[in-house]
Amino acid sequence: MEQKNKxxxxxxxxxxxxxxxxxxxxxxxxxxILTYNSKAQEAQDVVSQIEQTGQKAATLQLNTGDIKSFDAxxxxxxxxxxHKFGTDHIDFLINNAGTGGYKLVTEATEDFFDELLNIxxxxxxxxxxxxxxxxxxxxxxxxxxxxLTRVSFPGSSAYASMKGAVEVFTRxxxxxxxxxxxxxxxxxxxxxxxxxxGGHLRANEELQKRVSDITALGRPGEAEDIGGVVAxxxxxxxxxxxxxxxxxxxGMMV
Numbered sequence: 001m002e003q004k005n006k007x008x009x010x011x012x013x014x015x016x017x018x019x020x021x022x023x024x025x026x027x028x029x030x031x032x033i034l035t036y037n038s039k040a041q042e043a044q045d046v047v048s049q050i051e052q053t054g055q056k057a058a059t060l061q062l063n064t065g066d067i068k069s070f071d072a073x074x075x076x077x078x079x080x081x082x083h084k085f086g087t088d089h090i091d092f093l094i095n096n097a098g099t100g101g102y103k104l105v106t107e108a109t110e111d112f113f114d115e116l117l118n119i120x121x122x123x124x125x126x127x128x129x130x131x132x133x134x135x136x137x138x139x140x141x142x143x144x145x146x147x148l149t150r151v152s153f154p155g156s157s158a159y160a161s162m163k164g165a166v167e168v169f170t171r172x173x174x175x176x177x178x179x180x181x182x183x184x185x186x187x188x189x190x191x192x193x194x195x196x197x198g199g200h201l202r203a204n205e206e207l208q209k210r211v212s213d214i215t216a217l218g219r220p221g222e223a224e225d226i227g228g229v230v231a232x233x234x235x236x237x238x239x240x241x242x243x244x245x246x247x248x249x250x251g252m253m254v
Contacts, residue, residue, distance in 0.1 A: 005029060005030060005031045005055065005056065006029075006030050006031070006091040006092065006139075006234070007030065007031045007032070007033065007081070007085060007087070007089075007090045007091055007092070008022075008025045008030050008031070008032050008033070008090065008091065008092035008093075008094060008234060009032075009033045009034075009035070009077070009090050009092070009093050009094065009131065010022045010025070010032060010033070010034045010035070010094040010096055011034075011035045011062060011064055011094065011095055011096050011097035011127070012034075012035065012036070012037070012064070012096045012097025012098060013032070013034025013035060013036065013043065013046060013059075013096070014034065014036035014039040014040075014042040014043035014046060014059075015039060015042050016192075016223055017096060017144070017189065017192065017223050017226050017227065018034065018094075018096040018097065019042075019046050019223065019227075020223040020224055020226060020227030021094055021096060021226070021227040021230045021231070022034050022046055022050060022057075022227075023046070023049060023050065023227065024227035024228050024230065024231035025092075025094075025227075025230070025231045025234060026050040026053050026055040026057070027053065027231065028231045028234065028235055029055065030055070030091075030092070030231075030234060031055050031056040031057065031085060032050055032055065032056075032057045032058075033057070033058045033059070033060065033077065033080060033081075033090070034046060034047070034057070034058075034059050034060075035059070035060050035061065035062035035064075035097065036059060036060075036061060036062070037061070037062065037063050037064075037097070040059075040061070043059040044059060046059070047059050056084065056085060058080050058084050058085075060073065060076055060077060060080060062097070064095075064097040064098075064119055064123040064124070064127060065115060065118035065119035065123050066118075066123075067118065067122060067123060067126050070126060070127055070130050071130070073127075074130050074131070074134070077090075077131075077134070078134070081134075088134070089134050089135065089136045090131070090134055090135060090136070090139070091135070091136050091138075091139040091140070091234070092139055092140050092141070092142065092234045093128060093131050093135065093139075093140075093141045093142070094141075094142045094144070094230060094234075095124045095127065095128065095141070095142070095143045095144060095166075096144045097119070097123075098119055098120055098144065099115075099116075099119055100159065101115070101116045101158060101159050102155040102156060102159070103155060103158065104154060104155055104157075105157050108157070108158050112158065113158050116158050116159055116162050117158075117162055119162075120159065120162035120163060120166065121162040121165045121166055121169075124143060124166055124169070125169060128141065128143075128169075128173065132177070135177075135180075135182055137180045137181050137182065138180075138181040138182070139181075139182050139183075140182060140183045140184065140185070140233060140234055140238075141170070141173055141177075141182065141183070141184040141185070142184075142185055142186070142187060142230050142233050142234070143166050143167075143169070143170045143184070143185075143186045143187075144166075144186070144187055144188075144189070145163040145164075145166050145167050145170075145186045145187065145188040145245065146159070146160060146163040146188055146189065147188050147189060147190040147191070147247055147249045147252055148160035148163065149163050149164045149167060149188060149245075150188070150247065150253075151252060151253045163188075166186065167186050167188075167245055170184050170185065170186045170243070170245075171184075171243050174242050174243035175243070178242070183233075183238075183239070183241065183242040183243075184242065184243065185233055185238075185241055185242065185243065185244045185245075185246065186244070186245045186246070187226070187229055187230060187233070187245075187246050187247075187248055188245055188246065188247040188248065188249070189221060189225075189226050189247075189248050189249065190211075190215065190220075190221050190247070190248065190249025190250060190252040191207075191211040191215075191220045191221060191249070191252065192220065192221040192222065192223060192225070192226065193208075193220050193221065193222055193223075208220055211252070214252055214253050215249065215250045215251055215252045215253075216250060216251025216252075216254055217250035217251055218250075219250065220250075221248070221249065221250060225248060225250070226248055229246060229248050233246075
């Protein structure tokens, strides 16, 4: 099958960083399939916004922590590609979906750890594995990490450890998929004012001030600070960027 526009799959694209990524990808002339976990209407609203720009878009439900559901999801994805986009491949995979979780090492339970592990690392690993056959040669993968793999804030040990694993995984993807011209990179957002982690940062003015004080540009991030970098990584301008961790934090603790 022939496809005209390039297509990106963005997990967790109904709100926050994922929504901005989806919209910015569409601005670059890339069609978008975005997933949501529970916010079906919000996801559909993003699809409508993208379609208003003239790009194609679709939405699919996916719990990225439920690895056993991935085979059925890939079937749905293939069906959507065939019927809505007239193709059977995508060009870019953006592993963005995630949840926050904050516990000190002494307080973390195995259930808490396993939930973060499944969503942030095991899910990323195996969804990527199952999506690779659908990726066109010359495409790309962007994994979302965190500034917390470089700087340490108490309470984020489990979450940051999963993101550190994703950064290592990304370098291996770059190496193993390089023969197909597929690039793999990580973005590492700093502290961003979204509803991530129950609005953990947005609801805490004292934490916002602490973040501002340690950030060279003097403020926390906004969702709109992040998506454009992902969109850039999915263009020819970034064709020689591979195996990299790009921190987007305004200069946090530089």
